[in-house]
Amino acid sequence: MTSTRAMHDIGGLDLGPIDRSEHPRTLHELRVDAILILLTSPACGAFKVDALRRAIEEFSQVDYDHLPYYDRWLQALTNLLIEQHVLSRGEIDARVAAITAEAAHGH
Amino acid sequence: MSPHDHHDHDHSPIEDGQGPPGPFQILERAVRELLIEKGVLSAEQIQRQIENQEGRTPELGAGVIARAWTDPAFHAELMEDARAAVAKLGITIPDAPELIALENQDGLHHVVACTLCSCYPRMLLGVPPAWYKSKAYRARVVLDPRSVLAEFGLTLPEDTRIRVVDSTADLRYLVIPRRPTGTEGWDMERLAGLVTRDSMIGTGLALPAAE
Amino acid sequence: MGIEPRFEPGACVRVADRQPQGHCRTPFYLRGRNGEVISLAGRFHDPAQLAQHRPGLPKLTLYRVRFAHIGLDGRTTQNEIMADIYEDWLESAP
Numbered sequence: 193m194t195s196t197r198a199m200h201d202i203g204g205l206d207l208g209p210i211d212r213s214e215h216p217r218t219l220h221e222l223r224v225d226a227i228l229i230l231l232t233s234p235a236c237g238a239f240k241v242d243a244l245r246r247a248i249e250e251f252s253q254v255d256y257d258h259l260p261y262y263d264r265w266l267q268a269l270t271n272l273l274i275e276q277h278v279l280s281r282g283e284i285d286a287r288v289a290a291i292t293a294e295a296a297h298g299h
Numbered sequence: 300m301s302p303h304d305h306h307d308h309d310h311s312p313i314e315d316g317q318g319p320p321g322p323f324q325i326l327e328r329a330v331r332e333l334l335i336e337k338g339v340l341s342a343e344q345i346q347r348q349i350e351n352q353e354g355r356t357p358e359l360g361a362g363v364i365a366r367a368w369t370d371p372a373f374h375a376e377l378m379e380d381a382r383a384a385v386a387k388l389g390i391t392i393p394d395a396p397e398l399i400a401l402e403n404q405d406g407l408h409h410v411v412a413c414t415l416c417s418c419y420p421r422m423l424l425g426v427p428p429a430w431y432k433s434k435a436y437r438a439r440v441v442l443d444p445r446s447v448l449a450e451f452g453l454t455l456p457e458d459t460r461i462r463v464v465d466s467t468a469d470l471r472y473l474v475i476p477r478r479p480t481g482t483e484g485w486d487m488e489r490l491a492g493l494v495t496r497d498s499m500i501g502t503g504l505a506l507p508a509a510e
Numbered sequence: 511m512g513i514e515p516r517f518e519p520g521a522c523v524r525v526a527d528r529q530p531q532g533h534c535r536t537p538f539y540l541r542g543r544n545g546e547v548i549s550l551a552g553r554f555h556d557p558a559q560l561a562q563h564r565p566g567l568p569k570l571t572l573y574r575v576r577f578a579h580i581g582l583d584g585r586t587t588q589n590e591i592m593a594d595i596y597e598d599w600l601e602s603a604p
Contacts, residue, residue: 203414
């Protein structure tokens with residue numbers, strides 16, 4: 193074959209037993225899902241879902257393997273918001289720092 | 300949105316309040332707050348979208364299957380133009396992706412996957428279960444579908460052909476499971492009660508008719 | 511890529527085996543495989559372009575293609591794979 197297998201392109205690999213456990217989605221997961229649906233909807237149009245998939249496909253192998261499903265989408269949408277100049281890395285970092293400090297000192 | 304907001308519906312999502320927030324919870328809050336402050340999204344939109352998506356459950360799909368089993372004209376339309384057919388039941392599905400019904404038959408069993416990510420008919424069945432999005436399922440269902448189905452407790456007859464349908468593009472798939480025997484004359488509501496989520500993905504069959 | 515679809519239902523096609531440039535919805539396990547066009551699914555924007563915030567024009571015809579299933583031992587089984595492949599990843603099979 194000429195082409196090589198991309199990291200996310202796993203159809204046909206023998207990857208072991210399937211974990212069939214289920215849990216109701218957490219508030220965090222519901223929010224991430226809602227935000228990505230809204231951002232990719234025609235009304236908002238920040239980017240297409242194809243761009244989100246591409247952003248995930250650009251992750252390192254380590255991140256792709258170890259980030260939980262919704263955190264992959266969250267990281268991808270964050271990367272795209274920066275790429276599309278909707279938000280800046282600086283303002284995200286500043287807000288993360290502020291929230292982290294607030295959490296450390298109690299509410 | 301405060302974690303202390305009340306929810307009107309019965310099933311509140313798991314609160315994230317146990318222990319300190321992790322880095323991704325903090326990132327989500329940071330991104331959400333910034334998007335709201337900049338007017339890209341509103342808190343109300345986010346809440347509405349959560350409720351909208353939570354309102355889509357496998358029961359919607361089960362009702363479609365029950366009607367297909369009992370109404371030949373609907374069944375024909377479902378096979379021809381699934382989106383238009385379910386619209387007649389009051390279920391609106393966005394233009395893209397397109398919806399296609401796959402009919403299980405004697406000797407032919409469909410199972411749906413998305414090997415590349417997690418594409419799924421969410422506007423009809425709700426969000427997919429974690430296993431559908433898992434690497435193990437995505438990888439192995441096209442490699443050895445029979446052993447994957449066995450993990451779900453489904454052993455098909457030896458001569459049944461399994462057709463694995465990989466949702467690689469703009470189409471989403473709904474499996475029409477076979478109608479269980481002994482259900483003649485059942486009304487649609489009773490029939491819908493036999494249609495499990497997994498039977499509409501293809502990792503299970505519809506439940507048998509109870510005694 | 512013209513407006514008229516290149517392939518009809520029943521056509522024997524081969525999935526291209528080339529290295530994708532960026533986002534690609536033709537999975538590795540099907541590249542280079544021969545299959546049969548079952549139906550045409552309409553025309554859609556090119557996902558590789560949408561992924562880069564480009565319009566994705568001209569639209570590409572999307573084909574529902576059936577493939578034999580190759581099992582763990584490398585032999586075909588009684589089972590099948592179906593996948594949806596964009597026209598720019600399909601060639602006529604000999």
